[in-house]
Amino acid sequence: MTEESSAPIAWDRRSLARWLLTRTRTVLPPLGASILFRIVGLVSGAAIIGLGTYAAASALGGTLSLGHVATLLVVLSLIKAFARYLEQFFGHYVAFKALATLRTYFFRRLEPQAPTATEGRRTGDLLSRATRDIDRIEVFFAHTLGPATTAVIVPLGMGVWLAAAVSVGVASAAVSCWLIVGLIFPLIESKRALGAARRLRHERGELAQHVTDSVQGACEIVAFGYEHRRRAEQDAWGERLRADQTTLGSIVALRRGLIAADCAATVSAIILVGAREVAAGAYGWYDLALAVGVVLGTLPAVTAVEEFSADLDQAFASAARVAQITEARPATPAPVRPVPLPDAARWGEDECPAVRIEDVTFSYAGGLEPAVRGITLDLPAGSTTAIVGASGSGKSTLAHLLARFYDPDEGRISIGGVDVRELADEDLRAAVGIVGQRPYLFNASIAENLRVATPEASDEHLLLACQRAALDPADFADGLDTQVGELGTAVSGGQRQRIAIARALLRDAPILILDEVTSQLDRETEAELSAALAELQRGRTTLIIAHRLETVQGADNVVVLDAGHVVAQGSLLDLAGNEQFRALANRD
Numbered sequence: 001m002t003e004e005s006s007a008p009i010a011w012d013r014r015s016l017a018r019w020l021l022t023r024t025r026t027v028l029p030p031l032g033a034s035i036l037f038r039i040v041g042l043v044s045g046a047a048i049i050g051l052g053t054y055a056a057a058s059a060l061g062g063t064l065s066l067g068h069v070a071t072l073l074v075v076l077s078l079i080k081a082f083a084r085y086l087e088q089f090f091g092h093y094v095a096f097k098a099l100a101t102l103r104t105y106f107f108r109r110l111e112p113q114a115p116t117a118t119e120g121r122r123t124g125d126l127l128s129r130a131t132r133d134i135d136r137i138e139v140f141f142a143h144t145l146g147p148a149t150t151a152v153i154v155p156l157g158m159g160v161w162l163a164a165a166v167s168v169g170v171a172s173a174a175v176s177c178w179l180i181v182g183l184i185f186p187l188i189e190s191k192r193a194l195g196a197a198r199r200l201r202h203e204r205g206e207l208a209q210h211v212t213d214s215v216q217g218a219c220e221i222v223a224f225g226y227e228h229r230r231r232a233e234q235d236a237w238g239e240r241l242r243a244d245q246t247t248l249g250s251i252v253a254l255r256r257g258l259i260a261a262d263c264a265a266t267v268s269a270i271i272l273v274g275a276r277e278v279a280a281g282a283y284g285w286y287d288l289a290l291a292v293g294v295v296l297g298t299l300p301a302v303t304a305v306e307e308f309s310a311d312l313d314q315a316f317a318s319a320a321r322v323a324q325i326t327e328a329r330p331a332t333p334a335p336v337r338p339v340p341l342p343d344a345a346r347w348g349e350d351e352c353p354a355v356r357i358e359d360v361t362f363s364y365a366g367g368l369e370p371a372v373r374g375i376t377l378d379l380p381a382g383s384t385t386a387i388v389g390a391s392g393s394g395k396s397t398l399a400h401l402l403a404r405f406y407d408p409d410e411g412r413i414s415i416g417g418v419d420v421r422e423l424a425d426e427d428l429r430a431a432v433g434i435v436g437q438r439p440y441l442f443n444a445s446i447a448e449n450l451r452v453a454t455p456e457a458s459d460e461h462l463l464l465a466c467q468r469a470a471l472d473p474a475d476f477a478d479g480l481d482t483q484v485g486e487l488g489t490a491v492s493g494g495q496r497q498r499i500a501i502a503r504a505l506l507r508d509a510p511i512l513i514l515d516e517v518t519s520q521l522d523r524e525t526e527a528e529l530s531a532a533l534a535e536l537q538r539g540r541t542t543l544i545i546a547h548r549l550e551t552v553q554g555a556d557n558v559v560v561l562d563a564g565h566v567v568a569q570g571s572l573l574d575l576a577g578n579e580q581f582r583a584l585a586n587r588d
């Protein structure tokens with residue numbers, strides 16, 4: 001039984017908001033504090049303006065002395081400043097904590113699924129999702145939740161106060177103005193705005209991808225005179241971005257213009273309604289002035305809805321792009337109750353081989369034909385099995401199925417008698433080591449690249465592994481502290497493979513996959529590496545994928561693949577008469 005992720009979600013705003021809040025539950029208490037201080041700040045702001053207008057009108061007969069008004073204004077200003085500081089402090093704490101949580105979650109979901117999770121996805125686009133899209137979600141936490149809550153609470157409270165302290169007529173005029181500004185205007189062209197925001201996020205991802213591709217392929221671009229076409233493509237993306245930014249900008253401008261007009265109309269409406277009530281003796285001019293001040297002072301609480309709604313569309317568009325990755329169904333789901341892997345020393349007992357591949361068939365998504373079909377193969381403990389075959393015959397696919405980069409569509413693969421789908425991820429990774437054609441070296445020192453396998457390895461351990469991999473630290477300017485450069489460009493192909501072999505030795509996995517380790521090297525370097533490879537294979541169950549038959553000379557069993565099928569297997573001697581094998585040998 002493996003753990004299935006939730007069913008695909010239709011990412012509308014509500015489900016995205018729920019998803020964001022569920023993923024970042026720990027920020028809810030400080031978020032509450034931020035909202036509380038925002039309410040205090042807004043109410044004091046409204047009171048300051050109200051008192052200001054009241055003070056101006058008190059010459060006409062107010063009940064508060066100007067001295068009292070001045071004292072109150074100072075106190076309210078201090079409260080407002082303090083509340084604003086705390087609101088911003090908690091708001092940004094919430095936002096950055098939530099973003100850090102999301103970033104960790106993004107990599108936690110992506111990394112265990114590597115390399116399948118990144119397959120078919122472009123580096124630049126993924127990078128854009130992991131960085132810019134996650135940053136963009138800040139708007140949701142820092143500038144949306146608080147303003148959205150206070151846009152309801154503050155006007156509601158002020159409306160009740162106006163009705164009680166001034167008049168129902170004035171309160172009704174104010175509330176209708178706030179409703180129009182806070183509820184109706186932000187909805188103007190909202191579908192078009194959301195569409196443009198989504199396209200904008202997509203276009204930014206595409207542009208990031210295009211720039212990444214151009215930087216990585218700079219040599220080819222120059223060598224083939226490809227600059228003009230690349231630049232034209234980039235300009236086209238830039239133009240689409242501009243068009244969507246213009247659409248968003250014009251919608252925002254329209255809404256803001258309408259808000260300004262509505263505010264002016266509201267003041268006129270309140271004065272019209274209030275003037276009649278003042279003339280009728282219901283209250284004084286100073287009360288009406290106070291009401292106008294409070295209505296204007298409350299406006300920031302409602303105009304905030306329009307201010308965050310445009311950015312919120314982009315934050316939701318970004319959240320959807322992040323969720324598409326994190327909530328995608330994993331290619332290799334983790335087992336609900338992992339089965340422990342028996343100790344490698346016991347593999348081979350009860351005639352159970354170290355690795356058993358039983359009737360395995362697998363097709364890549366969108367592949368017309370299965371890449372491997374009906375493969376049955378045993379890898380006895382401590383043996384070396386070589387897989388040979390023409391390009392595209394399914395050799396690497398078989399190795400990747402063993403490492404559980406994918407799960408077979410049919411059949412099963414077991415290690416030490418346990419189906420690999422039942423193994424905990426860390427057990428499987430500890431059991432299977434891989435050295436490929438072009439192992440990835442991080443832009444760090446040789447020592448740090450070696451410690452990728454065992455972080456706690458001492459310098460002595462590293463030196464011993466290097467010695468066994470025929471990697472001499474004296475060949476490098478700074479010994480093991482030598483930096484290998486971006487993508488390992490500061491070391492030769494042979495040195496890179498030796499570093500990878502030393503890394504695999506440190507990892508000490510009982511099963512080893514050597515995927516065309518020497519195919520990128522010249523024959524001289526390949527010959528130099530053979531002793532290091534033999535040292536690496538010693539005592540391990542090894543699967544070698546090979547193009548060149550020299551590499552499989554020491555194999556106990558050679559398996560010939562053709563179009564995903566096993567067409568022959570046996571010792572090199574047994575295979576001498578096999579047609580496909582002879583074709584490979586001749587090509588060699």
Ligand SMILES: Nc1ncnc2c1ncn2[C@@H]1O[C@H](COP(=O)(O)OP(=O)(O)OP(=O)(O)O)[C@@H](O)[C@H]1O
Pocket residue numbers: 119364365367371389390391392393394395396397398
């Ligand atoms: N990630 C992938 N997505 C879709 N199809 C793939 C993928 N990887 C390999 N294939 C296809 O699966 C088939 C087997 O490929 P595989 O890489 O296993 O062959 P191979 O024998 O290792 O080839 P080579 O010797 O050239 O590395 C090929 O038809 C290939 O095009």
